[in-house]
Each structure stands twice: as C-alpha cells, then as structure tokens.
Amino acid sequence: MDRRTHVSRRTFLKGAAATGALAGVGSLLDFQPVHFRHAQARTDISTEVFQNACPRNCYDTCAILTTVEDGVIKSVTGNPKNTYTRGRLCVKGNSYPRIVYSPDRIKYPMRQKGRGSGNWERISWDEAMTEIAQKILDIKKEYGSTLPICLNKYSGNFNLLNYGIEGMMSSIGYTSRAAGTPCWPAGIDAQTFDFGTIWNNDPEEMVDSKYLILWGVNPAWCAVHSMQIVLEAKKRGCKIVAIDPLFSQTAVKADLYLQIKPSTDGALALGMCRYILDNELYDGDWLVRNAKGYEEFFGYLKNNITVEWAAEKTGIPAKVIENLAHEFASVKPAGIWIGYGMQRHTNGGQNVRAIDALVAMTGNVGIPGGGARYAHLETWGFNYHAMVHSPPAGSLGDGDRLINMNNFAAEVLAADEPPIKMLWIACRNPMAQDPETSVMQKAFEAMDLVVTVDQFMNDTVKMSDIVLPCTTLFESPGINVSYWHHWMNLNEQAIAPMYEAKHDVEIAMELSKKLNELEPGSCSFPTDLTMEEWLANEFNAGIYQLFGINDWRELKSKGPVKAESLKVAWQNGRFRTPSGKYEFWSEEAEKFGHHPLPVWVEEYKAPEKYPFRCISPHWKLGIHSQFQQTDWMEQINDKPFVEIHPNVAAQYGIHEGDNVKVYNDLGYVIVPARITTATSKDCVVVYEAWYKDKNFNINYTVKALPADMGSKATGMPGIAFHDNFVNIEKV
Amino acid sequence: MRLMPLDQKSNLLDDLEKRFQTYLFFSQYYAGKADPPILSWFYHEMDSFLGEHPLIIQGLDLLHEVQGEDSTAFRYDFNRLFVGPGKLLAPPYESAYLNQDGLVMQEETLSVRKYYRTAGLEISALGREPDDHIVFQLEFICYLLSQEAQALNGVEDDHINYLELYRKFFAEHLMIWVPKHTRDVQVHSQTSACKAMGLLLEGFLETEKQALN
Numbered sequence: 001m002d003r004r005t006h007v008s009r010r011t012f013l014k015g016a017a018a019t020g021a022l023a024g025v026g027s028l029l030d031f032q033p034v035h036f037r038h039a040q041a042r043t044d045i046s047t048e049v050f051q052n053a054c055p056r057n058c059y060d061t062c063a064i065l066t067t068v069e070d071g072v073i074k075s076v077t078g079n080p081k082n083t084y085t086r087g088r089l090c091v092k093g094n095s096y097p098r099i100v101y102s103p104d105r106i107k108y109p110m111r112q113k114g115r116g117s118g119n120w121e122r123i124s125w126d127e128a129m130t131e132i133a134q135k136i137l138d139i140k141k142e143y144g145s146t147l148p149i150c151l152n153k154y155s156g157n158f159n160l161l162n163y164g165i166e167g168m169m170s171s172i173g174y175t176s177r178a179a180g181t182p183c184w185p186a187g188i189d190a191q192t193f194d195f196g197t198i199w200n201n202d203p204e205e206m207v208d209s210k211y212l213i214l215w216g217v218n219p220a221w222c223a224v225h226s227m228q229i230v231l232e233a234k235k236r237g238c239k240i241v242a243i244d245p246l247f248s249q250t251a252v253k254a255d256l257y258l259q260i261k262p263s264t265d266g267a268l269a270l271g272m273c274r275y276i277l278d279n280e281l282y283d284g285d286w287l288v289r290n291a292k293g294y295e296e297f298f299g300y301l302k303n304n305i306t307v308e309w310a311a312e313k314t315g316i317p318a319k320v321i322e323n324l325a326h327e328f329a330s331v332k333p334a335g336i337w338i339g340y341g342m343q344r345h346t347n348g349g350q351n352v353r354a355i356d357a358l359v360a361m362t363g364n365v366g367i368p369g370g371g372a373r374y375a376h377l378e379t380w381g382f383n384y385h386a387m388v389h390s391p392p393a394g395s396l397g398d399g400d401r402l403i404n405m406n407n408f409a410a411e412v413l414a415a416d417e418p419p420i421k422m423l424w425i426a427c428r429n430p431m432a433q434d435p436e437t438s439v440m441q442k443a444f445e446a447m448d449l450v451v452t453v454d455q456f457m458n459d460t461v462k463m464s465d466i467v468l469p470c471t472t473l474f475e476s477p478g479i480n481v482s483y484w485h486h487w488m489n490l491n492e493q494a495i496a497p498m499y500e501a502k503h504d505v506e507i508a509m510e511l512s513k514k515l516n517e518l519e520p521g522s523c524s525f526p527t528d529l530t531m532e533e534w535l536a537n538e539f540n541a542g543i544y545q546l547f548g549i550n551d552w553r554e555l556k557s558k559g560p561v562k563a564e565s566l567k568v569a570w571q572n573g574r575f576r577t578p579s580g581k582y583e584f585w586s587e588e589a590e591k592f593g594h595h596p597l598p599v600w601v602e603e604y605k606a607p608e609k610y611p612f613r614c615i616s617p618h619w620k621l622g623i624h625s626q627f628q629q630t631d632w633m634e635q636i637n638d639k640p641f642v643e644i645h646p647n648v649a650a651q652y653g654i655h656e657g658d659n660v661k662v663y664n665d666l667g668y669v670i671v672p673a674r675i676t677t678a679t680s681k682d683c684v685v686v687y688e689a690w691y692k693d694k695n696f697n698i699n700y701t702v703k704a705l706p707a708d709m710g711s712k713a714t715g716m717p718g719i720a721f722h723d724n725f726v727n728i729e730k731v
Numbered sequence: 732m733r734l735m736p737l738d739q740k741s742n743l744l745d746d747l748e749k750r751f752q753t754y755l756f757f758s759q760y761y762a763g764k765a766d767p768p769i770l771s772w773f774y775h776e777m778d779s780f781l782g783e784h785p786l787i788i789q790g791l792d793l794l795h796e797v798q799g800e801d802s803t804a805f806r807y808d809f810n811r812l813f814v815g816p817g818k819l820l821a822p823p824y825e826s827a828y829l830n831q832d833g834l835v836m837q838e839e840t841l842s843v844r845k846y847y848r849t850a851g852l853e854i855s856a857l858g859r860e861p862d863d864h865i866v867f868q869l870e871f872i873c874y875l876l877s878q879e880a881q882a883l884n885g886v887e888d889d890h891i892n893y894l895e896l897y898r899k900f901f902a903e904h905l906m907i908w909v910p911k912h913t914r915d916v917q918v919h920s921q922t923s924a925c926k927a928m929g930l931l932l933e934g935f936l937e938t939e940k941q942a943l944n
Contacts, residue, residue, distance in 0.1 A: 028751045029884060031877035033870045039853040070844075071858035072836045101834040103827040103861075106816040119807040122763065122814055457817040467816050496858040631832060692818070 045070045051079065051559060053480035053489035054093055055162075055473050056623050057155035057183070059203075059223035060084070061482035062093055063489040063560040066474060071495055073097045073474060081559035084204055084485040090224045092627045099472060099630060100498065105455055106469040107499035115444065115463050125500065128466055129514040135422060135449045136172060137519050143418040145396045146173035150403060150412060150420045155183065156427030156626065159478030159491060160538050161505050161531070163387035165426045165453075168508030170389040171525035172515065174397035176412075176420055178405040180716025182434075187343040187374050187718075189709035190352035193586040193594075194360070196576025197713075199569040200373040201335070202486050202562075207233045208369035210331040213241045215355060216265060217339025220249035221620035223484065226337075227253075241324065243268070244341075245615065246643075246685060247678040258324070259680055261315040262613055262722060263603035265342050266351035269358045270600055271310020272325035274301045276361060281329035283363025290365070290573050293585020293597065297357060300597050313600075329362045333369030340375075341617055344721040346604045349709025353589075353598030360582050366570040378566050379481040379488060379546065385537035386505055392524045406719040407704035409439040413446060425452040426470075426504055429625040431459035432690040435702035435719065438667060453507060456629060458690060459697070469501040476503035477531050479538060479552070486563045488547050490555035493531070505534050592712050601708065603723075606682070610664045610725035612648075615679075616688040616698045617722075625690030640696045641674045643685035644728070649675045654730050662686060664726045667700030684728060688721075701726055744880060750939070751876045753781065757932055758869035761813065761823060767805050767924050771798045786934030793927035800924055808922040812915075821915035821929075825863035828908040835861035846900050847871060850878075850891060865912070868905055872897060898943055906940055909933070 052064035063082035067074045076096050080087035099105075109128040113119045123131075139148050151169045153162075169175045191198045206212065206229045219227040231253065234240050242251035243258045243265070251257040260268060276282050277298055287294045307325075311318040328334050336359050343352050356372045364370035403411045403420075408430060412420050423444070434440055444450055444463040452464040461467050475498065478491040497503075502510070512525035529537070539552045547561040555561065570582075577583045590596040606613060621636060622628035642660050644652075654660055660673045662684060671686065679685045686698045707718035756773060759765050765773070774794040781787050797805075812821040822828070826839040843863040847853050852874065854862050879893040909932065916929030 028748050028877050028880045031873055033874045035854055035867055035870055036852045036874065037855045039848045039851050072841065098832065098834060101836045103822040103824050103833065103835050104818040108814065110816045118811065120810050120816055121806055122810060461816060498859055
C-alpha cells in the first residue's frame with residue numbers, strides 16, 4: 001500500500017486529537033505549554049558574588065569567589081581575603097564551571113538493568129528511594145540486622161555536611177563501613193607516636209624558613225599555592241632541597257635535588273642524625289626540655305647507623321649526606337615538609353618517625369619557619385552533627401562492622417555472618433582508585449544492590465544498579481577547612497542545583513522519609529531541617545573561639561577566617577603524647593607492634609620476576625579520579641603513559657611512544673612510553689588517574705599491601721601503593 | 732504533501748495546525764513520552780503531512796520497522812543518546828553543539844532564554860535545566876504557533892508578531908543546531924525508532940526551512 005495517500009481533513013483531525021491526548025496539553029487554539037511559565041517581571045539582571053570553598057582532597061582547600069548572573073555561573077576566581085588562596089585558583093579550580101555545565105553530568109536518578117550492561121532507565125527520586133528503602137528493609141528482615149549494608153565513602157568531597165552520608169547509615173542501624181584511609185595513615189600514626197597528634201605550622205609562615213627540605217612532596221603540582229610560598233622563601237634566601245625518587249616539577253625549582261632510592265628516606269634521615277650527633281650539632285637544650293628517650297635514640301644511632309651505610313641504602317653519596325646534615329643543623333629555622341607519597345610503603349611510618357627525629361634533635365620543632373610539617377586536624381573540631389546519629393530503637397548488634405578500605409574488595413567478599421549484600425558508594429570511585437581492580441569487580445558482582453552517588457559516569461557507576469545525581473559545590477551550602485592551611489571557608493549556595501541533583505544530606509533525608517513511610521521508626525535521620533540548619537548545627541563555641549567569630553553567619557560578610565593561634569605548632573612545648581614530651585621513645589608505638597624508637601626498617605625489595613618499582617603518584621591535572629575527565633584537562637593531555645629511564649628503555653628496546661605492557665601477577669596496563677631521566681633505573685612511573693572512556697587503571701597491578709602504620713589514629717593501616725613491583729615489555 | 736508557505740492566508744490555520752501537531756509530537760518524543768507503539772501510531776496516522784523530503788521517506792520506511800521493536804531496547808537507546816547517565820551520544824542541547832567549549836548555560840543557552848522572555852515566557856525549571864533543551868525549543872514553537880492561531884481567530888492580540896518570532900527563532904536557533912544533533916542520532920542510535928525519529932525531524936526541518944524562505 002502506498003503510505004503517502006491523501007489524508008482527509010477528518011483523519012488529520014483525528015490524528016491531531018490523538019497527539020493532543022498524548023500530550024494532555026490541548027490543541028492549537030488552546031495550548032498551555034507544560035514546561036513554561038510567565039516570565040517574572042524583571043527590570044535588570046543582577047550580578048551577585050558568592051563565596052565558595054573547594055572541597056577536594058587537596059592541601060590547598062581554596063576559597064573561591066563565584067560570579068553569578070541570572071542564575072548562571074559566569075566566572076570563578078580565588079578569594080583574595082584568604083591569604084593562602086591569594087586570589088588565584090589552580091587549573092582544576094578554574095575548570096569548575098565546566099564541570100557544572102558539562103552536558104555529560106549525571107542528571108537524574110537512573111537504574112541499570114544488568115550491572116555493566118549500559119542499559120539505563122530513568123526513574124524518579126521517589127522510585128529510587130522506594131527501591132533502596134525496600135531493599136534495606138528486606139535485608140534487615142532476612143538477616144536480622146543492617147550489617148549486610150556497606151558504605152564506602154571517603155574523600156571526594158570534604159564539605160563537613162557530606163558526613164551526612166555516614167549519618168544516614170548510622171540512622172538505619174549498625175552497618176558495615178569502609179574504614180581507614182588510603183592517603184596518609186602511616187604518617188599520621190608516626191607523628192601521633194612522636195608528637196601526640198598531627199599539627200603543622202601555618203604554611204604561610206614557611207616564607208620565614210632559612211632551610212627547607214621538601215621530602216617526597218610535589219607542591220608544584222599538588223599544592224600550587226604552597227609552591228608560591230616556597231618560591232617566596234627561596235627569594236628571601238632560604239635554601240630549598242627536594243628529596244624524591246622522581247625529578248618532579250618541584251625538584252626542578254629547588255636549589256638541590258637528591259634522587260633517593262624509594263622507601264629509604266628513613267635511612268637518609270638516620271644517617272643525617274648520626275652526623276649531627278657525631279658533630280654535636282643537635283639542640284641539647286631543646287632535647288632536655290622537651291624530649292623523651294633521646295639518649296636511647298642516640299644510643300641506637302651510635303650502635304646501628306653510619307653515614308656510609310645511609311649512603312649505600314639511599315644511593316646518595318656520603319659527602320652529600322654530610323653536607324646536607326651540616327647545613328640543616330647549622331641554620332635556624334629549618335623545616336621539613338614530609339609528603340604523603342613517601343609514607344606509602346611497608347616502612348613508611350618508620351621513615352616519617354626518622355624524619356621527625358631529625359627535625360626534633362635540631363630543635364626545629366615549635367618554632368616559626370621550622371617544623372616537621374605533615375598535616376593537621378586542629379581546625380576540624382566541628383559537631384559532626386550530620387554524621388553522628390544513633391541507630392533506631394531496637395537495632396540489633398553491638399556496633400558497625402569495619403571493612404578495611406585498603407583491602408576493601410577482598411574483605412567485602414570475605415565478610416560472613418552476615419555477608420555483605422548491598423553497597424552504597426558516595427564521594428568515591430573504588431573501581432578506578434582501589435587496588436586489585438579485578439577483585440573489586442567480583443565484589444561488586446556479588447551484591448544484590450549497588451547504589452552510587454556521583455556527578456559523572458565512571459567505572460564505579462558502570463558497575464552500579466542505581467545512580468543518584470549529586471550537587472556540585474556551587475549548588476549546596478557547606479563549610480570547609482583544610483588539613484594543611486589554617487583557614488575556614490564558607491561555601492554558599494551560588495546557583496540552584498542543576499537537573500535533579502541533590503546534596504548527600506538531602507538524599508539522606510529523602511531516604512529517611514521513605515524508610516519511615518514504609519516502616520515507621522526504621523530510620524532516625526532527621527528529615528525536617530533546611531540545609532542552612534544542617535550547616536548551623538556543625539558549629540560550636542570551640543570553633544567560634546578558634547576562628548574569632550561569634551556566629552557562623554558572620555562569614556557571609558567577613559569572608560574566610562583563619563585560626564591564628566595555631567600558627568606555630570608545639571610552640572608551647574605541651575605535646576599530646578602520654579609523657580607530654582616529644583617522644584623519641586614511644587611506648588604507644590611499641591603497643592602497636594613497632595619498635596619504640598624511630599629505627600630503620602628494611603624497605604620492601606623487588607622480587608626477581610618484577611624488577612621495577614612502579615610508583616603511581618598524583619597527577620598534575622587531577623585529584624585521584626576527579627578533573628582529568630574534563631575537556632580542559634583532556635586538551636592538555638588525554639593519554640596515560642609510563643615513564644621509563646633511557647637506559648632501561650634501551651635495554652628493553654622501547655622507544656618514545658611505544659606501547660608498553662606494565663604487568664605483574666595481579667594484572668597489567670598497556671600505555672605508551674615516555675623516556676625520561678626524571679625517573680631512576682629502578683623505577684617506572686604511572687600517574688594514577690581516571691581517564692574517561694579509556695581502558696586504563698594502574699590499580700590492576702597494585703596489591704592491597706598494608707603500610708606499617710595507621711591503625712592507631714585511623715583504625716586501619718595505610719596502603720603501600722608505592723611498593724608495587726612490575727616488569728615491562730614492548731607490545 | 733508540502734507544507735504550505737506561510738503567506739498563503741487561506742490555508743494559514745491549517746498550516747499552523749500541521750506544524751503545531753508535528754512540533755508537539757517531536758517535543759513529546761524528546762520528553763520521553765513516546766515509545767514504539769505511539770511511534771507506530773504516528774507512522775499510520777500522521778505520515779502524510781510530513782512532506783516528501785528524502786529524509787522523511789527514509790525515516791518513514793524505517794519507522795515501519797518500529798512496530799515490531801522492543802520498547803525496552805528503544806528506551807535504553809533513547810537514554811544513551813539524550814538522557815544519560817553516561818556521556819550523551821547526541822546531546823539534546825543547542826549549546827552542546829554551538830558553544831565553543833561544548834558547555835550548557837553559556838551565551839547560546841542565554842540567547843534562547845532571551846527569546847522565551849521576548850514572548851513573555853521562561854522555563855519553569857529556570858536555572859535547573861538548560862533553557863535550550865530541544866523539548867523546550869519545540870514546545871516554545873508550539874506556543875508561538877498557538878498564539879498566532881489565536882490571534883488569527885481574534886482571541887488574543889498583544890501586539891507580538893508570533894509568526895515573525897517563530898521564523899526568526901527557527902532560523903537563528905533550531906535550524907542551526909538540530910541537523911547536527913540529528914546527524915549524531917544517525918551515527919549513534921541502535922534502534923530503528925530513534926534513528927527514524929532523527930531522520931524525520933531533520934527532514935521536517937529541511938522542509939520547513941524551504942517553506943519559510
């Protein structure tokens with residue numbers, strides 16, 4: 001039949017009526033658009049400036065000023081009132097509007113039919129909440145508790161209010177929790193044994209240093225605002241020394257760069273200590289007043305350590321070690337910035353203790369411009385009102401079950417009585433960032449329900465059943481502090497949430513409402529607070545006093561505020577160790593299975609089959625799996641690569657750009673080679689990152705090998721990311 | 732049959748009606764309210780006034796196959812193209828095509844917003860959805876055509892030349908980006924339904940472009 005026969009007016013109208021019925025919006029002469037309203041009368045389009053706070057897991061935690069016109073972000077810039085941010089953002093911060101306004105954001109709650117299938121259907125928030133709540137209640141009924149539900153949430157957003165996700169989990173009963181931190185725990189424990197806690201000087205006063213060692217840290221990439229301070233110090237005459245297995249962008253700017261064999265940092269520090277001891281360059285007065293166990297430490301040095309030994313361990317000539325020790329001990333103030341990379345080893349905590357000892361014995365603790373600078377949590381004394389909630393009455397069990405975040409996949413699979421059946425993932429991308437990716441895949445496959453809250457499709461979302469869209473920092477209020485500088489930044493809601501995105505706390509309130517609707521009393525998470533009320537509930541007198549304000553609302557006009565009293569860590573000499581002194585000899589360390597002194601612990605050595613250490617440091621264009629996927633970063637670089645020393649490349653017949661398989665027993669990645677002397681002959685380097693639409697993940701090769709420390713302060717040991725050994729071949 | 736030129740007054744109301752119904756149908760489709768059974772109905776009932784453009788013929792032939800197609804597969808395909816949660820294979824936003832950085836809510840989106848305001852409208856989801864989403868653009872045109880029809884019938888007269896506004900909006904917005912978008916649909920769609928609707932929309936706009944010239 002010829003379709004294109006003439007259609008009579010009558011048929012046409014029938015069709016028209018049917019379209020109208022489908023639309024339910026009337027006909028030509030009676031049409032009311034469903035997606036429109038009458039334009040609000042407006043005389044002009046106002047421009048407003050809002051304060052925002054970068055919530056990323058980054059030293060710099062910047063204060064942002066956001067210009068908004070007609071409800072749309074026009075620009076972002078650094079807030080000059082925060083003298084650490086100094087009015088400028090990094091490339092990542094400057095790219096924020098591109099994240100907010102990327103057409104590829106996750107916009108609506110969606111459900112995948114078949115994990116990993118890519119078959120997604122759009123659902124309403126109510127449908128999503130109903131399905132999730134029903135699953136929670138079913139699990140509770142079947143297993144008698146909510147322990148089969150496991151939360152994996154961490155550092156994707158450090159806005160204080162994002163702890164509401166933990167709060168939501170606590171509000172349904174006892175659950176399983178990814179515990180610990182992959183980032184920095186070995187170093188935290190080390191400093192906790194030595195000082196009683198972590199507390200670094202205000203980084204802004206690094207300009208007063210006379211001698212600064214940047215040890216295993218790369219601020220030129222990962223803390224650009226501090227790099228500015230380092231360069232200012234250099235300009236004022238401070239000698240800058242970079243110690244790193246990799247010739248980093250930071251090392252390029254230093255006066256002296258020492259390419260140390262990875263994981264031997266403790267040997268170098270102890271060798272320096274021995275030289276300082278032998279040459280009586282230590283600060284005896286400081287030690288007498290402030291330290292416990294330095295005699296024992298000196299005894300250890302005399303009996304076990306020589307500069308020659310240190311030279312052999314570290315690959316740094318004895319003469320250079322002596323010079324370095326001499327210089328460091330001869331000027332004051334001299335400080336060391338201890339990076340997180342150098343503690344991601346099986347002896348990482350001990351190495352940090354050795355460096356602490358070096359700073360302490362030279363009397364550089366508690367003085368401006370000095371310090372063993374690692375991190376701090378001194379400004380984090382909020383109420384954690386969003387986080388701390390009691391389980392509903394009648395909840396069975398005696399507490400949450402802790403699942404080691406650093407061996408998450410294997411522990412999820414091994415969990416028994418009851419098993420883990422449901423995952424809630426927020427502020428994390430474990431499929432891309434955790435070790436042993438193939439085990440992670442199995443863990444996800446074993447679940448009944450996986451819920452992920454995120455902004456973009458990634459490897460974890462791909463393996464989820466339900467994805468919920470969350471707000472960017474501009475779309476919800478909050479409060480942010482840093483683990484490095486001493487500022488507090490208010491985060492104002494600058495624009496309405498795009499699409500159907502919600503903040504984690506709003507999601508928690510929605511879920512709580514639904515749970516109680518289906519089973520009254522099944523969730524204790526409050527449902528009737530505004531976001532501003534949630535924010536207000538985080539503040540207390542201690543925080544107000546520390547930051548010199550009377551009410552958090554003052555921040556709206558005042559801008560960011562700084563905790564001035566924290567400026568010089570340990571200046572008062574009151575350490576938070578059991579003895580109240582700086583502890584070279586730590587019984588706490590002994591309790592946790594370590595030697596009480598900062599002794600040398602052998603580094604993890606390359607097995608014969610896998611002769612290269614694969615270091616996977618942070619990448620300049622991203623923070624873990626964030627930012628690299630944005631168009632700006634892709635335009636600068638959209639290819640992961642492996643850095644190989646020229647001699648090694650020659651030996652393996654590898655040329656620049658050749659595809660190289662980096663492999664071990666666990667897995668492999670194939671990436672193009674970059675031939676460079678920035679790395680040593682013992683190491684290959686693959687920067688960890690998540691690339692959109694690329695089959696790349698260095699964690700396929702990374703074992704969940706624990707670092708030596710972390711259990712005391714963070715509940716779980718850290719992870720020895722950089723004790724990853726591989727072989728390479730040209731493919 | 733061809734859509735009649737807009738200046739032939741005798742047929743104007745009919746012409747407006749046809750355009751209105753077509754735009755309305757596409758807007759419903761993009762709003763996710765049409766699945767294969769409805770598309771089949773479209774094939775049977777409305778094919779004849781879409782015109783004779785080769786893309787339309789091709790689209791209608793393809794739509795013929797839709798009758799047997801699985802609604803679920805269509806829905807997944809539709810979401811991969813236009814909704815998410817992954818990178819959109821054929822973003823339904825003008826700005827995604829015209830903005831130099833491929834971002835929404837930039838100059839291009841705001842220019843569309845300005846058009847809506849000229850007609851006294853703004854999207855209800857102002858600031859939450861990009862104003863230049865295809866659903867809004869198509870529905871906006873329905874509104875303009877409806878207002879024009881009502882003016883012709885003497886129902887309303889608020890001194891806005893709706894037809895002229897439509898002509899301009901079509902030329903300055905719809906026609907500039909939708910063909911790029913429908914070409915993405917051709918490349919990436921996995922079901923006849925989505926592919927056919929892309930062809931039909933592009934064919935319809937091409938026909939309309941001729942009619943408006």
